[in-house]
Structures are given as C-alpha cells and as structure tokens.
Amino acid sequence: MPEGQRADARRNYARILAVAEQEVAAHGPEASLEQIARIAGVGSATVRRHFPSRQALLEAVSEKRIEALRLRAEDLAGEQNSRDALLTWLSEVVAYCVSARGLAAALAYDEDPTQNGCAAALEEAGRDLLARAARDGAVAPDVTVADLLSLIVGIVLISQYAPDPEARADRLFQLAVAGLSPQR
Template identity: 40%
Template sequence: MRADAKKNYSHILAVAREVVTEHGADASMRDIARRADVGLATLLRHFPTREALFEALLCTNLDALTQTADELETSNSPDEALVSWFQEWLVFAQSYRGVVAMMAAAHTNPDSALYAACAEVHSASARLLLRAQALGSARADMNGDDLFALMTALGWAVDQPSFAPRADRLFQIVASAILTNPSSKDIKNATR
C-alpha cells in the first residue's frame, strides 16, 4: 500500500472508531466517510462492506483477546482461566455496541469478513472450556458452540440499556451455570 493510501486508511479507521463508539454497529458508512472527509467510494474501496470495516476495527481487540486466552491457559487454574476469559469477552462486547449481533451472524458464515475473527474467539473459548472440563471444573455436557452461544447471548443482553446495569449479576449467574463447583469469590473477583 502506498504511503498516502496507508495514511488515508489509518485516518478512516480512526474516524470510524469514533463514529462506532458514538453510534454502535449501526453507524452510517456515509457518516463515517463524511466525517473522515473522504468520498463514500473511497471508504468502500478500503472497506467494501460494514463487516469488512468492523473486521479492521476489531482486529487489534480480537487479537488481544485471543492472546489473553493463550496467557490464561498457561497461567491460571482452568476454572479461573475460563471465568477470566468470559469476563474479558464481556468487556470487549460492551466496548462496541451491536458488535455481538454481527459476530453471532458471522460465526457460521465463511463468506463474512468477521468469520475468521469469530473462529479465533470460538477456538480460544473452546480450548479454555476443554481444559476446565478435563479437570472436572466445568460442565461436561457443554461444548465450544454452547459456550460461544452463552457468551454471545450475555454480550447481547448487556448491550441492551435495560440489562446493562445488571451486567455483573448476569455474568455471575451464567458463569455459575458453566462451572461445576463455582467459587462465588472467584466469579465476583472476575467482575471487578
């Protein structure tokens, strides 16, 4: 990519991040282009779809989230790692309004720009779940798809203004349902 094109790309992403922070996943592509002082065609040349734009916006966050799973896998007890991962996911989900619904839709659509990122999140959570199950600290009747669905459902719920104030409480309930012998202390510590 030429230097000027790279600068333009970075500028568009910075503006898009601001607009998405203000308006969530429903942010207008036209508004992003206008605020970035580029034409819509320029925006669409860099990001042909809303999902492509979100993939670029979320790439750093999702890479960091996956890296966190890798670190938790080697440094924490399996149940603590799983609860901490779930909490990290929830913090991520709350940082971009509407992104959870996009990720849920992209999860089974290989043509989606977000598919690879969703697959990474799914894989990381499934590994942490399997590790906890191997030691008997997570329900044996769950799989990675179940965990991803619960993570997505909780992310969606706390994205709703009426449920957002209850995010910690809802997290505690769901985490307690996943673990076989939940320590309320560990779950409460993860929510801080």
C-alpha cells in the same frame, strides 16, 4: 490493510479505520458509513473499497481487541484452576463486548460463520482453555467455544440498553454460569 497499496490508499485506510473506531464506539455497529466517509474526508466509495461490507468494517475495528483477548487467553492457560481461568477469560470477553459496542455485533454475524474473522479468532483463543476445563471435569464435554460466544453475544446485546450495561451483562453472565439452582 493489504500490503503493496499506494501511500495515499494506506493513509485513507488508516484515517477511515480511526474514524470508524470512534463512530462505532459512539453509535454502535449501525454507525453510518456515509458519516464515517464524511468525517474521514473521503467518498463513500473509498470506504466501501477498503471495507466491502459492514462486517469487514466491524472486524477491522475489533481487531486490536480480539488480539488482546487472544493474548489474555494465552496468559490464563498457565493458571492452576482451569475453570477459573476459563471463566475469567469469558468474563473479560463479556466486558470487552460491552465496552466495544460493535464487537458483539461483529461476533453475531453468521451468514457464513467460516468467514467471521472475529468469531474464528476468539474460538481459537478459547479452545485450549475450554478443552482443559472439560478434561478437568469443570465444564461439560459437549460445550463449545461457539456456544459460549453465542451466550455472550446474547447477554451483551440484551444488556446494551440497560441503564448500566456493564453491571447488567455481568449479572446475566454470572447467572448463566451459576445456573438457576439455589446456592447450597
């Protein structure tokens, strides 16, 4: 929320964001902006003034989760096994995306990837983990965090309607990590 706003504008922003978090959790990224406005007790123009696009709303709703994932990447950076550290973090990104229904959609917006705050923050957070794993030969050197986030978004979006989305997303993630070759 921009600094210097009037007290009532700050209250409206906080109320809209709280309602949006609940509505996105309940209805996913397509939660009705009109319903959010109605529950928050403001007009839809007020919602659009604070969040000029659905992407802006999803990014605001996801901000705390993204920060938690950033901090977790920092924690894992000190782990001895760089591959395990990276895979642990990526697995936690999958779990967060499944539990926070709007997060995968927020990451998927790509009209202008440089303007996607969620994706940019996660790319930055995972950059050191991936670079270290690549240096250690645990990951192919041409893999990017953007590649991995795209894979995660696809897994989460395809799993969201499964009877057990968490289990389905985890299975697909583990399959992607292991590859198709039989275990030796």
